[in-house]
Amino acid sequence: MATTIASDSGSAPQGGSTRERILQVALELFTEQGYDKTSIRDIAEQLGVTKAALYYHFKSKADILLELHLRLHGLGERLLDALEALPSGEARARAWPQLLDGFITAVDDNRELVALHQRNQSALEALHDSERHRAANDDIERQLRRLLAGSELPPEMRVRMVCSLGAVMAGLLTDGIVDDISHEARVALVRTSVADMFRAP
């Protein structure tokens, strides 16, 4: 299963089907310039085709964003399933560091998609309100909130959990501050940093 998108990083990517190349270019431009400031025309020109060609592969601009969104969706679902599988609040609290570790790996493996999400929060929320998306797919964030809020976990633990998620995002996606070490070393440092939030006192 290929949740990640091959990153040729060329100006006019030739690998894969046209549909896949559209998604690849869209991912780049949506992340760089933002979804709203990227026109269908921008994508088409970067790809060397016309707008009309895009509408053969996708029925709307929002559909392109939706497709990219769904590819990331499985990431959160796996974390949720693992969390939900644990019965009691106590077990959930104990298992969290391990789940977080898997989350770090997943985010790191899908950095481009996560960055797209991070930089286009409002555009993605607008999708949820208008598209059929809600019917079939339960919103991932709402689900996580219900799970954490509904747990018998003490508030102190829930705050730590939320903070740790934000820490992972910042640690893995913020560029320009720790470029003097290898990427693997950086990921490892993120792991230990967030793990320390759940150390015994």
Add this chain to the structure above:
Amino acid sequence: MATTIASDSGSAPQGGSTRERILQVALELFTEQGYDKTSIRDIAEQLGVTKAALYYHFKSKADILLELHLRLHGLGERLLDALEALPSGEARARAWPQLLDGFITAVDDNRELVALHQRNQSALEALHDSERHRAANDDIERQLRRLLAGSELPPEMRVRMVCSLGAVMAGLLTDGIVDDISHEARVALVRTSVADMFRAP
């Protein structure tokens, strides 16, 4: 100095000058619906005036966003000044938890503005590219990156710093998970959570 904006939370706020009321409504709508999906007309109607009236007070839609951005700008500047005032990398590392504490207070005091920033990252970056903004005001994030990257701080410390900033954002801005305690208690929990990232082993 009023960096925060009075939040009447009414449908048609009457407090303050028209210019201030515009900013207040814009802040709400930009955060709720996103900057790009909020039209000048939306703001005007919510305010009970016409579009043309807005153009008397602001020369463009982007100018409204810019004004809101500048109000948050001072927040990061204060953290930067405090960080820059410390000479050596060692002193900077030791002082970080205290600086972080001030950062938490500042973010909490300006939650609405920070949320606006968080949800409209791409729109704000587009501002930087086009407006005069760059000339007068050095970009706050770039400055922070240079300070941290240029420091003699070890990478392990820099990663922790970046992670802690993300943790604060998530802990203070994510709603729906810890609503069963007072806001003050929640802020206190965020403080201890991130502080634990800088505990001695």
Add this chain to the structure above:
DNA sequence: GTCTATATTTCGATAGAC
């Protein structure tokens, strides 16, 4: 300062030929 127009542009989307 606020209003009623209106100018101008850009974008998303479609029709139909090839």
Add this chain to the structure above:
DNA sequence: GTCTATCGAAATATAGAC
């Protein structure tokens, strides 16, 4: 599957009266 040509909608911004 891709093209040319075009439609229609919506948004920003301006002109000028009050």
